[in-house]
Amino acid sequence: MVNEKPIISMKKINKRFGGVKALESVNLEAYSGEVLAIVGDNGAGKSTLIKVLTGVYQPTDGTIEMDGKDLVMNSHSDAIEKGIDAVYQTLALADHLDAASNMFLGAELSKKFAGISYLDNEKMRSEAERVLKERLGVVLKNMDAPAESLSGGQRQAIAIARAVYHSDLRVLVMDEPTAALGPQETARTLKLIDTLKAQGLAIILISHSLDDVFEVSDRIHVMRRGKCAGVVKTNETDKQEVLGLIVGANKQAA
Amino acid sequence: MTVLTTKNLNEKLEPYIAIIGPLAMIFLIMGFMGVVEPARYFRLSNLNIILMEAALYLPMAMAMTFVITQRGIDLSIGSVAALTAIIMAFLIKVYAFPAWVGVLCALTIGSLFGLLNGLIITKFKVPDLIGTLAMDLVYRGFALVLAKGLVLARFPDLITDIGRGRLPNFLPIPVLIGIATFVLGYFLLKRTFFGRYSIAIGSNPEAAEMTGISVDRYKVYAYMLMGAMAGLAGVMLTGKLNAVQATSAPYFNLHVIAAVVVGGTSLFGGRAAMLGSFAGVLLLSMMINALVTLRIEFFWQSVASGVVIILSVAFYTWLQKKDRDGAKGIKAVFASPDNLKLFKLVGVISAVLIVLLAIGNLTSGTPAVSG
Incomplete structure (x- = not known):
């Protein structure tokens, strides 16, 4: 203990x-x-x-x-x-979206230009890369690959990264x-x-x-x-x- | 450390397959027509016709890309276009509204119809296929009720400019409108919550729900966009012909769905191909124009659209099958007892038909004059 x-x-x-x-x-x-x-x-x-x-x-x-x-x-x-968060057996990933989009799904980062807010894909991607690497020790060779092409362990890592990132x-x-x-x-x-x-x-x-x-x-x-x-x-x-x-x-x- | 190592040619090509497919077919058509009818097909005036034809479908194809990406479908767009155009025509011709108000009304009414479709699907839980098919009848019925068989014609310049105007030494205005909607569509898909959630909803509806996405609301948005774009198409069609009637735009549904599907957007959801839809619209317009240039009857159009849908869906499904096994060849198909039974069924039905035709032929008398 x-x-x-x-x-x-x-x-x-x-x-x-x-x-x-x-x-x-x-x-x-x-x-x-x-x-x-x-x-x-x-x-x-x-x-x-x-x-x-x-x-x-x-x-x-x-x-x-x-x-x-x-x-x-x-x-x-x-x-x-x-x-307190949970990662379920069915991982709740959207197969056609890449790692970063999945990690930020439902809580996307956005920025504003001329009053119009739009998704900050670059920031989400770099944050996803950082969290995966620093917290979970996982490096994805291709951050653009859709989740369906990733291995079970990598998908698991994305689901955990989502939980780790969005709450203390x-x-x-x-x-x-x-x-x-x-x-x-x-x-x-x-x-x-x-x-x-x-x-x-x-x-x-x-x-x-x-x-x-x-x-x-x-x-x-x-x-x-x-x-x-x-x-x-x-x-x-x-x-x-x-x-x-x-x-x-x-x-x-x- | 987990590292993605395997990456074969198929995976490398996959992101581009949506655009490669239609482009290859476009070049195929160009090559074919280049051999058969180069003089008439590649005339500048004919290219203009192709572009004008494509322009009409571009806004709807953009919106349909979102609807289909969410695993939805909208079969009511032809009637929405006709009804909004008729309402706009009445507002302008009968109530003497300024043209620009009429156009904005058409877009708003179109999105209202789309909203209605969306609510019927999400709140009343009517499956999209049945819901929009039934609403297609409703909208078409209202168009017939309103117009009573009349053809409303001769509209203000603004309407005809939208439908067939041309900037001097540049592209026709409808083509520019079509391209502008696709720029908007690309932005929506890549850079907005709506686009991201559309993919998520189509890809895994349960996951989307679990991560707190309001699935129903974003579905309604997609149908609203679809309705607005159908309304825009109604305005463009009215301007192009400078006339509108209740039976306008009969083949919009399948034509637009065909364009989107041939462009690589998956009917099973999650896979959106915005550029593919653009190429798909161009492809269909070129194909239909080729049929016209070759003096093939207009009615073959609908045959061609249907065949294109079936072939492209079958092709993309085959592409996605991971455990593809081409080694066994055609023999394997007949080795399966189920397939053998189906094959026999085809044989029996063909035989019955042949026998019936033979009996009819042998026992036939002189044909009676009909009517």
């Missing part, structure tokens, strides 16, 4: 959809410079949990604290404003970042996670791949049937124990 106090702590979060209890009294803490992995079976509540964290859903009850202060988020843009980002949620990637691209993405972690971000990684989880995470938060089945330190556990928690074979308190 790098820091004593968590950036984010979710306390006794409940989320019900009608009669369905999606989350039941879930606690979660995320620290600066740490990778927290969330694992669990399909329908265990992982997605609901991060949607609550990123402001997409509002919890039925329970509180979220940021730096020890109560945090109320009514929408995803509230979360982004507070420095402190918590980054990554939903299945390696799901659609080959082994090489997976390795690059995991390296990217390390890079971001070194910059003091709190990374919350949702993954089905225990290999990936054990490679990059510091702690593992196991979800099972809407409840937290346990939080374990990665270097104090093994896949067997985590698998046991996922399927509910052994009981262990959080």
Whole structure:
């Protein structure tokens, strides 16, 4: 643990959809410079949990604290404003636009000439190049190439660069970042996670791949049937124990 | 470090393919006509006719490029052009409006119709194909109701200048208007939020929505631009003929869509080719003019436009297929049982038709005089 106090702590979060209890009294803490992995079976509540964290859903009850202060988020843009953003499995990139256009999509930079404002493509391009290089260590050979011609890892980098650039980002949620990637691209993405972690971000990684989880995470938060089945330190556990928690074979308190 | 390494010829060519395609076909037509009818085709007066014909479609092709890039389509532009022209004609001829007010009214009314199309598509969730096709009937119907079969003719100089005027020793005014709309279109596409979002919406509508782009609003903008440009085309057409009637501009829709698609803008959205649309309009005008020069009946025009649409869409789709496998050749097509069944179906239908024609021929008597 790098820091004593968590950036984010979710306390006794409940989320019900009608009669369905999606989350039941879930606690979660995320620290600066740490990778927290969330694992669990399909329908265990992982997605609901991060949607609550990123402001997409509002919890039925329970509180979220940021730096020890109560945090109320009514929408995803509230979360982004507070420095919490997510990169989803489906990367939300426009395939026909280049890296810079994608990175600034919906928040383009513009300048004015004779009262007419127009897109500042040059600035966006140089900023995109800078952020990709300085923050993520990624250099695209051809900045004009449309996103569809880029590799999975490069597309991932663009999606992350978007999150990094547009907010004073402190918590980054990554939903299945390696799901659609080959082994090489997976390795690059995991390296990217390390890079971001070194910059003091709190990374919350949702993954089905225990290999990936054990490679990059510091702690593992196991979800099972809407409840937290346990939080374990990665270097104090093994896949067997985590698998046991996922399927509910052994009981262990959080 | 992630570095893009693979970059074959195909990828290098890809950005330019939109412009190479129509240009190649333009040269093909020029070459063909150069051999068959050089004297009449390359006359200065004929080139002027080609340009004037193209000019009429240029503003609409510019706007249609945005609509199609957003995965939309507008099949109502011919009727919008006719109806706005008729309304303008009434304002000028019956209510004695000054010509310039009439022209501005036409543009505004055109954009209003476009706005209406956009709202029907985005708010009532009527699919664009059906929505604009139905509105095509509505606008055409209103034009017929208003004009009642009349031909309104003889307009003030401003209108005829817009339609067929010419700056001394320079290009015709409609051509200049067409080029100006494309300069505007290029700026809109490359340098404005509208252009950027049009590509994003066509490329990945969900992503556009997720990044906070107001997808519906930008769609409405595109249809509005389309309507305004159709209105402008209506004014240009009226000025060119110095007359307008309710049945004017019947083939605008497919002609403009053909020009845009042949220019490389993808019907599947996201791929905008502004220069390609310009070249596409020129290409179609040259093709139609070639048909006229070769004294082929006017009615073949619509056959030619349709064939051009099918061929260019099929060609661009084929180009984009990444797992193209040309090695197996034609035999592979018939190896697939599905294709074999389709092939048999073609055979059966052809056979039935041949038998029917034979029966008709054998049992036919003397033809009765019709009417």
